[in-house]
Amino acid sequence: MNTLVTRSIQALMVAVLIGAATFAMMRSLPGDAAYRIAAGRYGYDNVDTAAADAVREELGLGGPALPAFLGWLGDLLRLDFGTSLVTGQPVIAEIGHQLGASLSLAAVAVLLSLLIGPPLGILAGLRPGGVLDRVLLVVSTGLKAVPQFLMALILILVLSVQFRLLPAAGHGEARHFILPALALVLGLAAVNARIARDAMARIAAMPFYSFAQWKGLSPRQTLLRHGLRNVSVPLLTYLGLQFVTLVEGVVVVEAVFGWPGIGHALVHAIFSRDVPMVQGTALVLGLSFVLINALMDFVTQKIDPRRSA
């Protein structure tokens, strides 16, 4: 109950912050917003004063700040995102269209990273200081120092330019998933593996774990009955927090690979100063973070009832 209230307040604050930030963005655009929007709509060669004035008239870009801001926040809280300044389509429809592509990419990346990272981390955590543990430490430290865009660059150079194995851009077929997903997976898996390894090492060193083995359970049974459930709690909590990193990765990776998702759209919206699109996208991303973490709170409390006490 308490976490629900906290998360609701967090969600509300996220909405107000984004509202304020995008309003400030709208108000302080360098140059005349009307010209920029007109350029976005009609192309840079077709902009003249008449077109800019028509845009200004239509969108009400003049006027005092405070009533405009309150109206702005009111629209936002009624979940009325307005229409894209560039395409003229409702923002909701545009986001709904792009979210699917991003979600499928993010889901593939998270699932793959969960298949690679935690199993290796658990194996390493069962023998702290062993060969696997040391190798994993070196590899994950190295991978963490490679930002996603650099990973994308390296993958493009090695797999699609040098060996011509995979397409560097495109969307629609399964093989187009491989490079963007891989660029995200390696970084995520490196961190997942470290979290799982630390949790496993800590739990394996606890008295109850040794007791389970003394009473005659095999290492395998001990791990399945007593290890995994305990390891999953910090891992899930961390996965929720990692959502922000994932979104940042998705934004960059989509822009690099030309993936038609929410991140790609966001970069374009920022570039052409399409404020309603920026606002809608930012709100969807921020609220999904709150929602996912609320879900993780709930799930971890189910897994480990001690946490709700």
Next chain:
Amino acid sequence: MTDAVMIPRSAGHAVRWTGAALVAAVLAVALIGPLVLPGDPYAQSLLKSLSGPEAAAPLGYDHLGRSIFHRLAHALRLSPAIAVAAVLTAGATGLALGTLAAARGGWTDRVLTTLADALLALPGLLLVLIVLAIVPGTALGFWAGLSLVLWVEFFRLTRAATRDTLASPAVQASRLLGFGPAYIFRTHIWPEIAPMMLTAAAFGTATAIMAIAALGFVHVGMRAPTPELGLMMVELLPYWREAPLALLSPVIATFALLLGLTLLAGSRET
């Protein structure tokens, strides 16, 4: 609990020193290199386009015939300078607000924590992009945006550590003896949070450098012709077959810098 238990203390120190040495080496090239070998990062000479290394340009030339070495040195001053400025601002703000929230409690604490939690829910790159659109000047925008993103981490660390310390018997004793807030901060709180601050600062610097490079790479950060790490990579990407060294130099320099900062931060997980 973390690696500190498993790895001997000396090994942890060795890792940190390796990181510091790596960062120092990269920065030394950036700061001293152009002094030893003067050159202009903007000077073009199309005849030398994509040609290999020579005495005046140890890393060869880019597609417009500009010396990669001098552009790289310039880029390696720019991003770390912005990153360090942002981390200093964020660190000071986070430290002040975190101590304030822990010391005051009540509504001050609640409002600041709610604000920090809300900021935590937003992807950092998104905030930086929005601030970049508001603030005139790219370098200034990066500084403001990154400061806005990074202070939350410092705030959370300071607040948590200060709350624990303020509740300790040692602080109670100091208060009973009549010492003021400044003394308590200096003798009790600062020694507790100083080591954490170093780790957070190293991570923050790495995050900031990554953000600047990533946005440069997708063409929404620094503008050409400014030499910037991400921008150099994306400019040189089409010429990979003709001049692999030209592309590899910024890639390797970025990786070395980020790896150094990660090692310097130590083994704490983020």
